[in-house]
Amino acid sequence: MRKISIIGSTGSIGTQTLEVVRENGDIEVAALSCGRNIGLLEKQIREFKPSLVSVETAEDAKKLEASIADLSGITVMYGMEGLLAVACCPEADTVVTAIVGMIGVEPTIAAIKCGKDIALANKETLVTAGHIIMPLAKEKNVRILPVDSEHSAIFQCISGSRLADGTENKPSRLLITASGGPFRGKKYDELKNVTLEDALKHPNWSMGHKITIDSATLVNKGLEVIEARYLFNMPPEAIEVVVQPQSIIHSMVEFADGAVMAQLGTPDMKLPIQYALYYPERRYLPGKRLDFTKMSGIIIDKPDRETFKGLDFAYRALKEGGAMTTIFNAANEYAVGCFLEKKISFLDIYKMIEYAMDRVPNISSPSVREILDKKTETEELLKSAFMV
Numbered sequence: 001m002r003k004i005s006i007i008g009s010t011g012s013i014g015t016q017t018l019e020v021v022r023e024n025g026d027i028e029v030a031a032l033s034c035g036r037n038i039g040l041l042e043k044q045i046r047e048f049k050p051s052l053v054s055v056e057t058a059e060d061a062k063k064l065e066a067s068i069a070d071l072s073g074i075t076v077m078y079g080m081e082g083l084l085a086v087a088c089c090p091e092a093d094t095v096v097t098a099i100v101g102m103i104g105v106e107p108t109i110a111a112i113k114c115g116k117d118i119a120l121a122n123k124e125t126l127v128t129a130g131h132i133i134m135p136l137a138k139e140k141n142v143r144i145l146p147v148d149s150e151h152s153a154i155f156q157c158i159s160g161s162r163l164a165d166g167t168e169n170k171p172s173r174l175l176i177t178a179s180g181g182p183f184r185g186k187k188y189d190e191l192k193n194v195t196l197e198d199a200l201k202h203p204n205w206s207m208g209h210k211i212t213i214d215s216a217t218l219v220n221k222g223l224e225v226i227e228a229r230y231l232f233n234m235p236p237e238a239i240e241v242v243v244q245p246q247s248i249i250h251s252m253v254e255f256a257d258g259a260v261m262a263q264l265g266t267p268d269m270k271l272p273i274q275y276a277l278y279y280p281e282r283r284y285l286p287g288k289r290l291d292f293t294k295m296s297g298i299i300i301d302k303p304d305r306e307t308f309k310g311l312d313f314a315y316r317a318l319k320e321g322g323a324m325t326t327i328f329n330a331a332n333e334y335a336v337g338c339f340l341e342k343k344i345s346f347l348d349i350y351k352m353i354e355y356a357m358d359r360v361p362n363i364s365s366p367s368v369r370e371i372l373d374k375k376t377e378t379e380e381l382l383k384s385a386f387m388v
Helices: 012-024 038-048 058-067 079-087 102-113 123-140 149-159 209-217 219-231 270-278 310-320 324-340 348-359 368-386
Strands: 002-007 027-033 052-055 075-078 094-097 117-120 144-146 171-178 239-243 249-255 260-264
Touching: 002 012, 002 079, 002 102, 002 270, 012 027, 012 038, 012 094, 012 270, 027 038, 027 079, 038 052, 038 058, 052 058, 052 079, 058 075, 075 079, 079 102, 094 102, 094 270, 102 117, 102 123, 102 324, 102 368, 117 123, 117 270, 123 144, 123 219, 123 324, 123 368, 144 149, 144 270, 149 171, 149 219, 149 249, 149 260, 149 270, 171 219, 209 219, 209 324, 209 348, 219 239, 219 310, 219 324, 310 324, 310 348, 324 348, 324 368, 348 368
Parallel strands: 002 027, 002 094, 027 052, 052 075, 094 117, 117 144, 171 239
Antiparallel strands: 171 249, 249 260
16 A cells, blocks of 8 residues: 655645545655644644654644643654655655645655655756756655646656657657736836735636745746756756646647647646545556537737746746745745735746845755755845835
8 A cells, every 4th residue: 555745735735635535545644844833734644644743833732732632652853854744754665745845845855865756746856956956866766756737747758658668768858838827918107006815816727825926926837847857857048938828738848850749637736636645557547538629719929928937937948047046935935925915916026036136145955954055045135125
């Protein structure tokens, strides 16, 4: 029986992962972690019976211990120590990294060092530490299985083009699709007064707040370009973003002969989650199916990079290399956090990212410690400059 740990079990990806577990009935949940949603975590503990759980604070750990006092055999931890324990839980063979933000970097590295396969939903891990993660995974002979719908689509296309000896046909180009978000078609000046509520109205996907805002700014696609660069060992110039507003095509791969393979499906995150958990097996997944007879056409468009600057920031970060991807990501995390608290405007997100990228000194081949230090340096600069 497969056994998994989930880092971030109460968020969007975490809860959908547990839906997949529930529907299949042959995966054991060894460990869970969450931030502050200990009420939902308690429900998950009672249903899935992990042996180890972790929360954000010592106070929440005490509250959780009291609420599950009637249960036996469950260890409750907190903080980074708890996350690392969940990542390295001896019973688990796969770790689902569903946590949002750079806090996922250290647990992911720890899980790889412990020989766990990674079902990767945490973009920031590869965005900031891809130069560390991918060689380490190869050294430890563990699999990095993408959970993001776009990267899963690319992975599925590449896996479906293997040669007779099992090796893969090397892609010549990756085409990552974007829905365009809630503001597709608007120009820069039209975004001056958009509200948080406006930005959270994604037309197709149901996601957490942070990634929904990243979709609205197109930063999400920028993060996915950086992630794809490391996951699939592709140069940035061979990774292109196209707008597919219906969210039917999840990504495409072009090969040397000009053939293009695409992965299509309904916008349901449980498909890439289940594919990662059971790879290479495909299992029945309940849900809607595409009805091609009811489609009038599939729309493809170019992203408006003058209005939605997040994509250009990502390509700039890749070009400059070193810690610049961390600076880009850290500035975005901080800015989106401020926007979610209604401390800044939507367009201020771009201003804060560019401000940080222009001013925080870059370094080459940063270590994990240097990556985390650059995050702190970026946050402190923005806090001082923008007074938020």
